[in-house]
Amino acid sequence: MRKFQRFLASVVALAVLYGVYRYSFRKDSEGNYLFLLPGEGGRSASDSEQQSSAVSSEREWSSVDPSRLANLTGFEYVIANDICKENGSFSELLGVILVTSYVGHDEIRAAHRQAISQQKLLSMGLLRIFSLASIPPTEKFITQAAIEAEQRLHGDLIQGNFVEAYRNLTYKHLMSLQWATQHCRGAKYLLKMDDDIVYDPFYIQNYLSDLHQSEEARNPHHHHHLLAGYVFRSKKVIRLQANKWYVSRDEFPGDIYPPYLSGWLYITNQRTARALAAESQKAGSNFFWIDDTFITGILAQRLQIQPTALNRWYSSNSEFLDCCIRDMKRYSYQCDYYVGPNGGNGKLIMEFIQELERCYDNACYQRPPGKSLTATCVAEYKQQIQPDHGTAMISQMKLRK
Numbered sequence: 001m002r003k004f005q006r007f008l009a010s011v012v013a014l015a016v017l018y019g020v021y022r023y024s025f026r027k028d029s030e031g032n033y034l035f036l037l038p039g040e041g042g043r044s045a046s047d048s049e050q051q052s053s054a055v056s057s058e059r060e061w062s063s064v065d066p067s068r069l070a071n072l073t074g075f076e077y078v079i080a081n082d083i084c085k086e087n088g089s090f091s092e093l094l095g096v097i098l099v100t101s102y103v104g105h106d107e108i109r110a111a112h113r114q115a116i117s118q119q120k121l122l123s124m125g126l127l128r129i130f131s132l133a134s135i136p137p138t139e140k141f142i143t144q145a146a147i148e149a150e151q152r153l154h155g156d157l158i159q160g161n162f163v164e165a166y167r168n169l170t171y172k173h174l175m176s177l178q179w180a181t182q183h184c185r186g187a188k189y190l191l192k193m194d195d196d197i198v199y200d201p202f203y204i205q206n207y208l209s210d211l212h213q214s215e216e217a218r219n220p221h222h223h224h225h226l227l228a229g230y231v232f233r234s235k236k237v238i239r240l241q242a243n244k245w246y247v248s249r250d251e252f253p254g255d256i257y258p259p260y261l262s263g264w265l266y267i268t269n270q271r272t273a274r275a276l277a278a279e280s281q282k283a284g285s286n287f288f289w290i291d292d293t294f295i296t297g298i299l300a301q302r303l304q305i306q307p308t309a310l311n312r313w314y315s316s317n318s319e320f321l322d323c324c325i326r327d328m329k330r331y332s333y334q335c336d337y338y339v340g341p342n343g344g345n346g347k348l349i350m351e352f353i354q355e356l357e358r359c360y361d362n363a364c365y366q367r368p369p370g371k372s373l374t375a376t377c378v379a380e381y382k383q384q385i386q387p388d389h390g391t392a393m394i395s396q397m398k399l400r401k
Helices: 002-024 045-062 106-115 118-123 144-154 166-183 201-218 270-280 291-302 318-331 348-362
Strands: 025-027 033-035 077-079 095-100 126-134 157-163 189-194 197-199 227-232 260-269 339-341 378-381 395-398
Touching: 077 144, 095 166, 095 201, 106 126, 106 144, 106 348, 118 126, 126 166, 144 157, 157 166, 166 189, 166 270, 166 291, 189 197, 189 201, 197 260, 197 348, 201 348, 227 291, 260 270, 260 291, 260 339, 270 291, 318 339, 318 348
Parallel strands: 095 126, 095 189, 126 157
Antiparallel strands: 025 033, 077 157, 189 260, 197 339, 227 260, 378 395
16 A cells, blocks of 8 residues: 555656656747746736837837938938947936927027926926028028037037928928937937927926826837827818918819828827838838828828817917016916917017016915916917918907907
8 A cells, every 4th residue: 555655646646746847847839948937937018018119119210211201312410429338328218309390590599498408308308499591592691600609608409411492392301200209219209390389398397207207107118109289180281382381283182181280389108209200211101291181191091090179278379478477577377378379479488487486485275267378468469370381460459368
């Protein structure tokens, strides 16, 4: 009986050892042994998602040809900038502010710098860069030597080897996105804006911080596509040949544009910017010269990226912002808007941000009922968001949303 028990125990022990052997030295489909260390029985779902996200991100990045902008081949930087690589502290930025600027707008760029310095932005986790094209033959008030001196002084310019022109705005827009994805890959968000736009960097920084925290809490290893700003929907294509923004059917055959964002200011992320740049370079991606519509509308629709509407952020004219400045000074009222045009006043951004900073430091208050800007602000209506790429109207009226 004892011999049988010893025999049975030996059989069980051998079976256990064989099982351990089989587990520790499993083979893959090609007969290769998979040597597993303790605790490495398999990847967690989180590890798999992280690796998948990294591989997908790398694939999107590597599919963008840095020597191309859509259908423009032979692209090069006249002024290159590696500001994010030159200082490791910039590698984990919350966001990069990409300001598309006409090459001759040196005074407007100076106003942006006076309104809020690069050092202040960096303390908020933000970095600003101005995107320029090459000087056109008709430009008589700026020289390349002056642009290069501006870069040496401030270090915040990039410049492409295509000429400044309305029909080259798509190239400048794409250059901005591609530069950020190639040279500031650690930045979590990208904020693209025009140089004649006034904005609230403090509110936007808080918004981006909250957005990042919510994304990290939901899934830190997978970031969804992001296009957020003023959304235009069901906008008709202009077919009047006398109009500056006339579009032929060869350029765009449809009668209605897909939903797209105003180029005044919008927010995206690295994944989306890479995908848009890659899509613009694909064979069959017909170039379209109206940049906002092409990049945030046509390309985004092909990629099935839905825009997020932040329309309430935007003032349709600069006079609302003038009224905000007045009421911040007089009553310490918060402004109802975070983005708007400068109305031809390049210094408006300085006045607006300076009052905002005082407001944020000293706790301004919400406007009381019955004291909304639309009820109290009367001014000359000079500019409005132009979904159809038209021209501004001027008339005396009480301001409305």
